[in-house]
Amino acid sequence: MDALIRHMVGITGQRDHRLLEISVVRALHELAEAARVRAFAIFNIDEDLYVRPRVWMQNGRIISSEEATGEDHGGDSIAAFPALQACISGHVNCAEETTAEGESVLWLPIWLNDKVSSCLQISNPMPFSKSARDVIEGIIGVYRNYHSLLDYSERDSLTGLLNRKTFDEKFARMAMESVPADHHAGSERRQGMHVPEQWLAVADVDHFKSVNDRFGHLYGDEVLILIANMLRRSFRDHDRIFRFGGEEFVILLRSTSRDDARKAFERFRAEVERQQFPQVGRMTVSLGFARINARETPVMLLGNADRALYYAKINGRNRVCSFEELVQSGELQVAMAQASAEFFFDS
Numbered sequence: 001m002d003a004l005i006r007h008m009v010g011i012t013g014q015r016d017h018r019l020l021e022i023s024v025v026r027a028l029h030e031l032a033e034a035a036r037v038r039a040f041a042i043f044n045i046d047e048d049l050y051v052r053p054r055v056w057m058q059n060g061r062i063i064s065s066e067e068a069t070g071e072d073h074g075g076d077s078i079a080a081f082p083a084l085q086a087c088i089s090g091h092v093n094c095a096e097e098t099t100a101e102g103e104s105v106l107w108l109p110i111w112l113n114d115k116v117s118s119c120l121q122i123s124n125p126m127p128f129s130k131s132a133r134d135v136i137e138g139i140i141g142v143y144r145n146y147h148s149l150l151d152y153s154e155r156d157s158l159t160g161l162l163n164r165k166t167f168d169e170k171f172a173r174m175a176m177e178s179v180p181a182d183h184h185a186g187s188e189r190r191q192g193m194h195v196p197e198q199w200l201a202v203a204d205v206d207h208f209k210s211v212n213d214r215f216g217h218l219y220g221d222e223v224l225i226l227i228a229n230m231l232r233r234s235f236r237d238h239d240r241i242f243r244f245g246g247e248e249f250v251i252l253l254r255s256t257s258r259d260d261a262r263k264a265f266e267r268f269r270a271e272v273e274r275q276q277f278p279q280v281g282r283m284t285v286s287l288g289f290a291r292i293n294a295r296e297t298p299v300m301l302l303g304n305a306d307r308a309l310y311y312a313k314i315n316g317r318n319r320v321c322s323f324e325e326l327v328q329s330g331e332l333q334v335a336m337a338q339a340s341a342e343f344f345f346d347s
Contacts, residue, residue, distance in 0.1 A: 004031060007139070012146055016169065020150060021055040021118070022062050024143045028122055029057050031139065032132045035103075036123040041237045042088075042109070042116055043075065050075035051084070052237050054118070065238055075237070083107050088116055093140075104128060108140050110147055118147075156243040158221060159228035163243065167250065168298060170240045174198050174252050175294045198254055199261045201289035202305040203231075203268070205247035206317040211280055219279050227272060227285070234268035250302070251289075258291070258322065265289060265320045273318060284318035291324060307332060 007027035014020040021039040028037045038056040042049060052075035055064045078085045084107040087095035091114075095107040104127045109119040120143075122128075122136060156163045162170070175198070205227060212220040224247065231241045231249060240252040253261050265287050272285045288308025290301055308323040311332055315321075326332035 004135075007031060008142060011139075011142055014146075015150070017147070017150055017154070018055070018064060020143070020146065022064065024120070024139060025055050025057060026062055027139050028120070028136060032122065032128070032135045034122045034124055034132075034136075036121075038121045040119050040121065041075075042078070042119055043232070043237060049078040049085075049088070051078050051081055051119075052076070054237070081107070084109070084119060084121075106136065108136075110144055112148055112151055159225055159243050161228050161231070161241050161243045161249070164245060167242050167244075170242075170252060171200075171292075171298050171301075174240070174254060175292055175298075197257065197261075198252070198292035199256070199258075199289050200292050200301050200305050201251040201253065201261075201265055201287050202244075202302065202309045203249045203251065203265075203285050203287045204309055204313070206284045206286055206313075208247035208283075211283070215279055223277050223280060223283060226275065226277060227283075230268060230271050230275065234271060235264060250305075252292075253289075258324075261289060262320060262322065269318065269320055286312040286317045287320045288312055289320070289322055 007023070007030070011020065011023045011027060014023055025037045025039055028034055036057060039054050041052045041054045043052070044050070053065060055062065057063070078088070083095045083097040083105070087093075087107050088109055091111075093108065093111070097105050097107070099105060102125070104124050106122040106128070107119060108122070109116040120140070124132075128136070154162055154166045205223065208220065208223070211223055224243075227249070228241075228243065231251070235241060235251060235253065239254050242250040242252075244250050251265075253264060256264070269285055269287060272283060275283065277283055286309055288305045288311065290304035290308060292301060296304075304323040308321040308326055311326055312319045312321040323332070
């Protein structure tokens with residue numbers, strides 16, 4: 001009983017989805033005596049569902065995908081997990097299967113309204129006892145409820161992206177992870193290597209005010225929802241995407257080189273440009289991005305990315321600009337000197 005109370009306190013004391021998943025995986029491993037527990041992200045690419053491991057137990061230690069490797073695991077098609085696929089298709093809370101090796105596996109999707117964005121896999125060499133199932137059911141019930149509460153507090157109500165108030169905590173964690181990259185970056189660059197770093201981008205929908213003026217706020221909201229969906233498709237599960245308000249979005253891009261960061265931002269920009277928005281037609285976005293440096297505050301880094309965005313706006317819009325590259329070339333200072341503060345009244 002003491003262990004159960006301790007784990008319940010740990011689960012309900014979290015204010016972050018990743019830490020919540022870690023607490024639940026640890027509780028299930030200990031209290032249900034499961035041999036293996038894994039938490040997966042479930043996400044869409046176009047119309048297809050994909051599954052990616054996010055938190056798991058390894059050699060008695062909890063591992064998350066954010067610390068396991070700097071490389072991105074692109075995910076596997078849900079077709080590779082037929083029991084989970086059937087569970088989601090049937091909109092049920094649990095599916096059980098027995099592997100060819102005789103292992104008993106429980107799949108537990110975590111539903112939020114009618115959507116599922118994560119699931120738990122619990123495995124054991126022997127079938128789970130009734131007492132173990134009761135423990136699992138209780139922990140999962142608490143997890144589902146608390147997951148829903150966290151999601152409600154962290155998400156923008158229109159787009160479902162992370163909201164502004166969650167930014168500081170997510171940024172602080174990523175900034176701390178950038179310290180080793182800062183420390184070693186000079187020697188690695190001299191050797192011509194691609195240095196994985198962290199990046200912050202500010203994206204702004206071009207001429208969005210005119211959409212609301214011409215078509216009304218309902219169509220403006222539809223544009224924002226579609227762009228939010230494109231942001232989810234364009235970036236990885238362990239990157240972070242925020243709606244800062246209005247038509248402005250912020251992206252925290254994890255562990256990649258400058259060239260790959262630019263490619264990711266360009267891919268998103270190009271997808272928006274290709275999209276035919278209902279009633280509105282074609283839209284574009286502009287982006288400015290900057291390298292995350294642990295020595296700089298969130299305000300300073302947002303300012304750097306904003307200045308690069310400002311340059312993109314006054315130089316034709318529908319483009320991606322790097323703060324560091326603009327500073328090195330001297331173009332940013334010239335553009336800022338010529339810019340008018342009234343520019344952003346029609347972004």
